[in-house]
Amino acid sequence: MVRPTRGPGVPRDVGGVLPPRARGRSSVVFPPGRAVPSLPRGRAVPSLPRGRAMPPEQWAAHHTVVVRTLLVLLVAVPVYALARGHDLASTALHTVPVALLALAAWTPSLGRDTRAAAAALGLMTTAAMAVQLSDGATEAHFLFFALLPLAALYAARAPFLLAVAFVAVHHLLVGTLLPHHVFAHGPDPLPMALLHAAFVLLESWACLVAWRHFDDRREHVEALVAARTAELSAQRDELARLAAVVQSTDDAVVTATPDGRMTSWNPGAERLYGWAADEVVGRHASLLSAGQDLPADLTTLGPGTMERRQRRRDGGAFDALVTLSVIRGDDGTPTGVAAITRDITGRKRDEAEARATARQLEQQAGELARMALHDPLTGLANRALMQDRLEHALADRRARRHAVLLLDLDDFKTVNDTAGHEAGDAVLLAVARRLESSVRPADTVARLGGDEFVVLMEDVEGRRDVVPVAERLLGALRRPVEWGGERFTVGGSVGVTFTDATDGRGMDDLLRDADLAMYVAKAGGKDRVRVFERGMREEVAAQDELVRDLRAAVGTGELRVLYQPQVDLRSGAVTGVEALARWQSATRGLVEPAGFIPVAEATGVIDEIDDWVIAQACAQLRAWDDAGLPPLRVAVNVSPRRLTTGDLAVGIAAATRDAGVDPGRLEIEVPEAVAAGPDAAAGIRAVRALGVHVAIDDFGTGASSLSRLQDLPLDRLKIDPSSVALLAAGAAAGSVADAVIALGNSLGLQVVAEGVEQPAQLAALRSLGCDAAQGHLFGSPVPAATVERLVRAGRPLLGAA
Template sequence: MRDETESTAVGTTGVRAGDGTTDGPSAIGSVDPPPPGLLARAARALPCGRHLPDEQWQQHHRFVLRTLAALTVAVAGYALVAGHSVLGAGGLAAPVAALGTVAALPFLTRGERANVAAVGLMTAAAVVVHVSGGRTEAHFLFFALLPLAALYATPVPFVLAVGFVALHHAVLGSLVHGSVFMHGQSVAQMALLHAVLILLESWACFVAWRHFEDRRELVERLVSERTAELWAQRDELVRLAAVVQCTDDAVFTAGPDGRIETWNPGAERLYGHAAADVLGRHVRTLVAPSGQQLVGPALDSLHEVGSLRVERLHRRRDGSVFPALLTVSAIRDDDGALTGHAAIVRDVTEQKRAQAEAVSAAERLREQAGELTRLALHDSLTGLANRVLLRDRLGAVLSARRTGPGAVLLLDLDDFKAVNDVHGHGAGDAVLTAVASRLRSCVRPEDTVARLGGDEFVVLVPAAHGRDEVGAVAGRLIAAANAPVSWGPETFEVGCSIGIALVDPADGRDPDEVLSDADIAMYAAKAAGRNRFAVFEPAMREHVVAQTQLARDLRTAAGSGQFSLLYQPQVDLRSGRVTGVEALARWHHPARGLVLPDTFIPVAESTGTVDLIDDWALAEACRQLAAWDAAGLPRLRVAVNISAHRLARGDLAPSVGSSARAAGIDPGRLEIEVTETATTSCADEAARTLQEVRALGVSIAIDDFGTGHSSFGRLRVLPVDRLKIDRSFIATLDGRAGAGSIAGAMVAMGRSLGLDVVAEGVETAEQLDALRALGCNAVQGWLFGRPMGAGEIDSLLRSSSRVPAPRRRSPDQPTGRSSRPGRERVDLPAAGE
């Protein structure tokens, strides 16, 4: 192995001896070193040497010391033979003995002892040459001893030995001619000859040494690499052995005949067999009886395929069988001959179970996906197609190339809201389910019946033979919806209104536009009296656009002073005095002029702006009541109509209270009028809201009594003060037919409940006489005064404290009803009669 740095031949101090240590001063360290370039080239020409282990170095050094001892004796003996005295022979052998002794000193470094020993060897050869008188044969001792300096595996002793020979021949050969070369021979010739021989031998030694070192380094590198490979293989085998010992899988090997040779702990745990019980047995014993006949063919196939991966039933020691995944590989020697088999066995019971569960879960997911798809495309309550599926099928109809139009029939139940509000959602769901089933039975299989939501249904007829066929379908649907629906002890009858939009792919409409047209036609059918159908016409859309614009204008009307209140007197029949007024709203549109409640109230309810109108009417009525009080007029009660929408919101009481406080009046001067429908459409919310309002001292009146669905029991639990009989029941009264009329029954009901009764729409003296006879408390109508402004009410109250008795009209005189510009009163907030 090469030293860490290349050794140099000569130097002052610190010359590398090639053994990894720093030597002391060299034998010729006093001379100046040659130029660095020459020294570097000379150093590269020398062998690098290597660091010998201590034991090996000591062994070589002892051999050299023994050689020096033998040379000391040989020099002395040779001197005696050559004729020297004993003392002279001892003196000649003394330098060799001295150098050998110094080379044996233990306190010197290895390099110092090696250098001294090399010089000692050359000194012995020089003494022999001197004793021989310069004989040429004696010079061969230099050549014999010089290679011994190479035993130290470093070039420094060898270079010192060569240098010693060069100095000996050059100096002594010139100064003491007979001491180095024989007399009679040319000193220069002999010196040149010996120099060439010495250099040749040195060169031969160096070359041999260099080649030996190259070969040694190659061998050492190969040995090191191979050793590293073997250690790596050993480590890998150790790791593999650890894996085999620790794995839960069964790992075992078998010979070519199939008999088990090795058995890991995983195999013991899996099969239950200890290694001592199974070694030497055939692998067939591990297989379930049903598969043992397959073992032989499988082992034979390994000769060709090399590896095999199969799933078999294996058997444990206790006889239980389990599914095993078996991986078998052939083991071959360097010549490719089969020497055995290696097997890895894994219990796949859990995997099998997991696979079965995964398959079952996948099947359930497919079923759920199908159910989700069905739910995504069908209504959950009725099972009908939903809006998504309807639009898809309608789009297909619109994009189809065919002749003959189809039709979309949009159906809305007319009285469904009352059923849902009064009897609850259970009753409503029963009605919807029954109607859905009937609609399906009225159409063909290729037609689609869908529920859009709430009580809206759609029937898509892909192909129809003209309007007559579509009308016939609509008639069947209306008849089906009109049939009674039983729900427990209750029976419900709901009608329907149908809007029809004819479908023609050529008109370029999309599904949403077709459904919008059918919706417009449906509202036209409702406006025409319900329980009928209407076919869409373009003019209907213009009406919808107008209503939309009207709704847009309503949103700004209350805040921009476009509304005003008119007041219709209410007369007490016992005193004949005006005891109160009903506030009636009017809309003065900047472009349309006067808009009556029949026109704007339905739009206000549908858009929610009716709440703004309610708040404005309350505040304006309170302000006007305060103005009348300030003017010194008799104390009046002002009735304000409130919508069902506002009643359901639950914030009516705070609004009434704030309006009264802002005007500085007593809330007991106010009366809130609500319709029967408002108290039943949201029964719980209405009762709670009316209780809160009644707690402020405000009176509560049921308006248009007799047209809704109030029951006797319902009236008993509501905080009601007055009943206002609808004008439709007053119109049938005359002086001779009052006692047996419906109005008479209503008066009697109100009196039995302890409520005041007010008759609306009194227009004739005969009606007034009949109401007096029935015991009605108060009346209002055109017979006593039309709705009038606040100033007119002021004048009316100042002119007389009593309303004069109305004159009877002649038979040919038109009634007040015929002279009225349309209805003055609707069942909505701030609406007039």
């Protein structure tokens, strides 16, 4: 049989109980929190319990009870003896054995077992003396039964067995040999001895059962106590840990009654709020709230976590995260609340900064995405976005056709050259807005780069949907753009192509075809709309062939220079000539400047032509000098691009050096629209630094600024032929020519009139004070030999003034 006993895991000092006694049976350990098994039921086993060593304090307490009882009996024995009429000697004889045993039981120097045995024997000896003094009275025998259980208080075998053995020996041996000392019931002692033995055995059995049950109950109680003690110890440790956490945490831990009266305040609360515990305990929790009312019953707020504004002792408010728990009694009734408060001001600030950063990153991501798909200057779609939309449009089989319009600005470079890139950007922005407002909402306008734009029109029927839109685009471009007090007008040329589901053209193919159409429109006079046709490829091929022939003409001698005389209107003498390039093609015949100069400018061949004409003019000056002609000045037209490349002055210096002529004998003519540009101005100054003269060509037709012209190192102004032509139809006063001449005089510049063809024009120019003139009236462009003959003749042309 296995009984529950306290195992080695149970604390030693629990209610004065030592660890379990050494037994011959197993021990069961009950951990804290585990239910203790009920006591074993059934009849007690007949075996005598082994007993166990009691704790010293418990054994001493039990022994004290036995010894005190023995001392009382020690006094009672002589008193009883004297009462029964015994003399002092007999009384002493009956008392001495009990006294000796009592003395042995009381002596501290003796061992526990010896003292217990002496006490048990003393008890039984006292009972025997009482029986003997009573002459074997039956009532006296009950003293054995009354004292025998005291021997069981030691919970050990030896004292109990000694007591039982004493009774057995006393009744059997003394009762047989001296029956009158034990029994008072006749001469036959055996029946009485057996009867008393039966009573002794019965009581012994009762003591055994009581002892067994007492021992089991004690083990059960000890197990319960040990389990409960372990549980309480664990709870105590847990509470100690929690208390340590509460005391050490930086969070405020506060408890309060349901009505809000604060009952505890940890150091974290003191650090967070600024109040000491004795300043706030007993006060209402509203002391801590900043502008937020608390309910009458705080338990209605929890349990849960909430954000609240809290107030410090100095009046400062902060954001706090409050975790509220409801404290309940054993019956579940709320008895208070516990609040853990944490300052989250920094966290909320970090969260706000993180949200702001996230928004900023999102905006930046959106901006990057926008920049990746849009032109940074105009905000229009770029090539990538246009290609994406065109691919989606081509993939839509439900749509009928799509149109791609390629628009290239005319004369936009003049804006950059005359007013700078800021003005050019302003023009591009204005153009972008006008293009967007001129198309359908569903159409896409993109800038491909520079001054080139493209429009995607989805789901169109054909020309009748697209050409009017293209015309509107050109009409929008014709309106001047105002910037910095100036007005710029740029035109455009539009090439249109349509998608065809059967030809499989992609974006690059469509843009190439639209570009061909635009190129044809520009070559046809600009400011036009052309729709792509297959035959345009032949036109472009012919144009490419023209460019190849023109490049070859520079080196093969097909180009030649003619010279148109410039006449001094006062003396009528030829003072200079203008060098004009002509192309005498072996296959094309004579090609006028209008037939190849625009192509040369568009393809860059003009640079080679300019250098060749300058070299020819310098060489001709040298030849005339060698022929003995009076010094003449040669004017050469240069393209606007040569002024911006920065190498014109280098080329002129090399040409004059190679020819051995003074650079001051050379004059370059610059269009008015280009002359005032920042890049062109730098080129003009570089050329003028060589001594080369500079003239503004076609003055009066451009949009130059007087202040800018004043800053340039100029020598002459040339009146445009269209202004000269007007002089034949009316009075000269108040004309453009009059204004140009007056301006030239005010700036100290010579004025040369171009395109003079009628005597009336000549007379008007003389009356206005024009310095020089050229035109068919004086002579058409002629070879150098003809100029030499005119100069050698030495007579005025058409008479002097």
